[in-house]
Amino acid sequence: MASSTANLPSKMKAWAYSEYGKSSDVLKLNPDFDVPKLNDDQVLVKVAAAGINPVDFKRMLGYFKATDSPLPTIPGYDVAGVVVKVGSKVKKFKEGDEVYGDINEKALDKPKQFGSIAEYTAVEEKVLALKPKKLSFIEAAGLPLAIETAHEGLELSEFSTGKSILVLGGAGGVGSLIIQLAKQMYGASKVAATSSTGKLELLKSLGADLPIDYTKQNFEDLPEKFDVVYDTVGHGEKALKAMKEGGKTVTIVPPGIPPAILFILTSNGAVLEELNPYLECGKIKPIIDPKGVFPFSQTPQAFAYLETGRVIGKVVISLIP
Missing domain, CATH: 3.40.50.720 (NAD(P)-binding Rossmann-like Domain)
Known part of the structure; x- marks a missing residue:
């Protein structure tokens, strides 16, 4: 998963929508999306897995238009992956760290235009935590929004x-x-x-x-x-x-x-840090639906499954080849 700053690409694959509507109608794969630029307080994460949540398809349907970011939008709140670049003010993380988190500090107040269902995503340091070593990227990606809520x-x-x-x-x-x-x-x-x-x-x-x-x-x-x-x-x-x-x-x-x-969740990496010992020792376990892991290429199918409302635990999209 590691990738050095020197050979980072300028373009990436990402699932995005340019208009509001049903995921099956509006979600498209863009093979030529710009890799996000970093702010000083952000890290660039090479995404290994992205959890999806009902808020993703409700946002896609336009439920939160009044406070949403501009289109086109890459959906995805939950991420697990590897830090490949750090902003100048970042202190907690370095290149190569395995991290996870809910990338939107405020769930419905101008959530990120470019989310986690992409090869790379830019994330503020304060909403991330080191991934528990006991958990796979897929397990970790199913946790942040749900466990913080x-x-x-x-x-x-x-x-x-x-x-x-x-x-x-x-x-x-x-x-x-x-x-x-x-x-x-x-x-x-x-x-x-x-x-x-x-x-x-x-x-x-x-x-x-x-x-x-x-x-x-x-x-x-x-x-x-x-x-x-x-x-x-x-x-x-x-x-x-x-x-x-x-x-x-x-x-x-x-x-x-x-x-x-x-209440509407405020994402905070410090909460994940507090919970990590319970995850490391196995007292608290992520629940991933038995049919709920989809490859990146099947992102529309992942949303279709989530939208049935019959999911047990979480649905996760895997970017690991």
């Missing part, structure tokens, strides 16, 4: 040792990590989580004490209520009904119904 919501809910939590959408990219963080990092007394019938065993394997089959049970009608409800799917009033008096509900799905706390 899981962590930020738990922090906002003031989750702590001995509290109980209900995770709505426990088998998804974010949900699968909330379960693990709540159990392994925060010391939850009880973790409940919802999924469809076929994913209940996965929830148990992640550490859920009470897997709930939402096709057969209404979680909001359970006699048991929870200190924190973390809603990754947008259940609004139902989520609030499952919360204990004096508890907290957090959601990542707008518009959010008060008193639920709605």
